[in-house]
Amino acid sequence: MITGVDLTEAMLKIAQKRLQPFSNVCLSLQNVICLTLQEQYDLVFSYGGVWYFVIDGDKEPFLVSHLPSDMDNCQGFAQLAKYVSAGGKLLLGIQGPHYDYEKVIVNGMKYAQKVTACAEGFIKDYYLIDGTETVMAQTIHYRTYSFAEAQQLLATYGFQYQPMEENNNKLFLEFKKL
Ligand SMILES: C[S@@+](CC[C@H](N)C(=O)[O-])C[C@H]1O[C@@H](n2cnc3c(N)ncnc32)[C@H](O)[C@@H]1O
Numbered sequence: 233m234i235t236g237v238d239l240t241e242a243m244l245k246i247a248q249k250r251l252q253p254f255s256n257v258c259l260s261l262q263n264v265i266c267l268t269l270q271e272q273y274d275l276v277f278s279y280g281g282v283w284y285f286v287i288d289g290d291k292e293p294f295l296v297s298h299l300p301s302d303m304d305n306c307q308g309f310a311q312l313a314k315y316v317s318a319g320g321k322l323l324l325g326i327q328g329p330h331y332d333y334e335k336v337i338v339n340g341m342k343y344a345q346k347v348t349a350c351a352e353g354f355i356k357d358y359y360l361i362d363g364t365e366t367v368m369a370q371t372i373h374y375r376t377y378s379f380a381e382a383q384q385l386l387a388t389y390g391f392q393y394q395p396m397e398e399n400n401n402k403l404f405l406e407f408k409k410l
Pocket residue numbers: 237238239240243262263264265279280281282298299
């Protein structure tokens with residue numbers, strides 16, 4: 233069985249549509265901070281979800297979290313750890329760095345994003361602009377952890393980093409649940 237979780241109903245609706253052909257998928261509206269599942273899993277992954285790694289060129293990876301508070305990150309990983317079997321894997325997706333840009337999207341509106349560094353991470357402002365009118369604006373605070381901090385944080389909940397092999401496809405960083 234594959235279980236997918238997200239905090240937002242709208243995202244789950246998109247997932248439901250895309251995953252319709254698969255009968256072994258179950259989707260659930262959940263905040264990872266108080267994640268509750270019915271069973272343990274051998275593999276848990278997040279690609280562009282609550283947690284992911286950013287690798288900027290040949291610099292060390294750093295962890296990005298949608299949860300700005302350290303306490304929430306601890307609670308989220310603690311909950312997640314409950315549902316990963318011993319010897320199971322946690323895969324966290326790898327993305328490129330965030331940067332400012334704007335582009336015209338299919339409906340002719342302009343999408344723009346602006347990234348500002350702050351004490352414990354960065355703030356991202358998102359805009360949807362129709363001509364001279366801003367039809368949507370959203371600001372999200374992201375928490376970041378250096379690679380050493382991330383490994384330490386994950387180790388607290390039993391996840392040990394598994395260094396990548398040379399020919400790995402580099403979509404995810406892998407952690408083993410001890
Ligand atoms: C950048 S979106 C990516 C969604 C999807 N993975 C994709 O690639 O299209 C990040 C997702 O994390 C979800 N999210 C943020 N905080 C969360 C939380 N505390 N618990 C569960 N999901 C959360 C958001 O609702 C959002 O759908």
